[in-house]
Amino acid sequence: MLLLWTVRWHFMIQIDLATKLTVDANPVGLGAVLAQTQENGQDRCIAYASRSLTPVEARYSKTEKEALAAVWGCERFHLYLVGTQFDLITDHKPLEVIYSPKSKPPLRIERWLLRLQQYKFNIKYRPGSSNPADVLSRQPLFTNYKSSTIAEKYVNFIQSHSVPKSLTLDEIRIATLNDPELQRVTSAVKEDRWNKTDSCLSPYRNQHEQLTVSECGVILRNSQIVIPKSLRSRVLSIAHEGHQGIVKTKMLVRSKVWWPGIDKQVEQMVKECVPCQAAVHQSPKCQPPLNMTKLPPHPWHTLNADFCGPFPNGEKLLVVIDAYSRYPEVEVMQSTTTTVVISKLQRIFARHGYPEELITDNGPPFNGWPQANGEAERFMKTVTKAIRTAHSEGKRWQSELDLFLLNYRSTPHSTTHLSPAELLFNRSIRNKLPSFLSLQHNDGPVEHHVV
Secondary structure, eight states: OHHHHHSBOOOOSSSOOEEEEEEEEOSSEEEEEEEEEOTTSOEEEEEEEEEEOOTTGGGSOHHHHHHHHHHHHHHHTHHHHTTSEEEEEESOTTHHHHTSTTOOOOHHHHHHHHHTTTOEEEEEEOOGGGOTTHHHHHSOOOOOHHHHHHHHHHHHHHHHTSSOOOOOHHHHHHHHHTOHHHHHHHHHHHHTOOOTTOGGGHHHHTTTTTEEEOTTSOEEETTEEEOOHHHHHHHHHHHTTTOOOHHHHHHHHHTTEEOTTHHHHHHHHHHTOHHHHHTOOOOOSSOOOOOOOOOOSSTTSEEEEEEEOOOTTSOEEEEEEETTTOOEEEEEESOOOHHHHHHHHHHHHHHHOOOSEEEOOSOTTOOOOSSOOHHHHHHHHHHHHHHHHHHHTTOOHHHHHHHHHHHHHHSOOTTTSSOHHHHHHSSOOOOSSOOHHHHHHHHOSOOOOOO
16 A cells, blocks of 8 residues: 555546545644545555645644645646535534535635636545545644745746746747748739749738738738748737737738738647636536627716625625627626625726616616626636636636636627627727737838738
8 A cells, every 4th residue: 555655656537437536634734635536446645735824823722723734635636626526525523514515614714615616526535544544634844934925926926927928029020030930921912923833822812812011021911910930939929918818819910911821830839828728618518598788878977787706815806898889897896795896897987977767686786687688707717717727727716817807808709790899998908919000100101012
């Protein structure tokens, strides 16, 4: 038995193997062991984890420490457990009742239960004598929490200041001049001579009627800037800030830039994004039929409002969406009392004016209409995914929410084919992606070389 638990194995996701998370708590630390049951019935260890308790956590009761071990173990192995059915094994019998649907735990444990709602697990009791996590909790890895907090802030600072910056037209111009493939495209457009034997020109030859060259040497496809190879990965990273899905990211990229094979590269990038896959929401198979609503006559005529959350820190989001333009306004809420909600709504109305109609559900503090609020609730799934990805990356979700809203508001909607900001303000808002309008402003009229 000791040999089996001291040799670590690879985590198998292709094979339907039972996953087990064993946790334990002691007066000095927490321990967790992630394992999988093999086809021969033996449990194979995947990973170990332990940490010491903070001075505050050391004063918790025995039950609170065991409950904390369960929460910490799940979040420690989040990427392995999210979206997977697993057994949560503990040697503390009361947790079977506390983590049951009908329990009414103390407020601290109730907040921890909210953090566990994203996991699918069955909690099981196992005596301490057969608990492999017991030794980890008795001899945990010492953690200097003061230095770890400083290190975490430093890492987050470096990460936040290492995000891709917006591209300048001068960078695109220089990269285009240094790109041999685009230089051949430039010559072909200016001379209107396309060599059919040149394989590099084949993807562009099919689009030659839409290609133009500006005076500074930047190539355009209609109103889309053709990006050189050296800048394409950077453009994709900028477009995927906020972690929108494949369709939204495609529409955002194609509204500003283009290059051959851009759709496939966007699909591959989103599918390989680990935070996106970890935060994906599995919709239920059986859903009620949608009720079609009439389109309002003009922007900011009809608004849909709802709450999103609560999140692990207890905060909620007040989401207000314009039914005509799909433009979202989001306010972070510490409390959902009537006074606070009215104050947040007045702040939104001070920016855009009062609507003709405000549609909400029947939940407090709203006294709304008993009808579906699908527009707001659909946006909830999207914004919740953005917050989950920020949490899985260890970023401050309030800051990432602003990046997500910028990209969402500037992305053409699949229904209207225009961005929410353009429909509401009658103008496009600027994001980090280069645009044709900026090229016109900096370069003057675009010189067309297409015959």
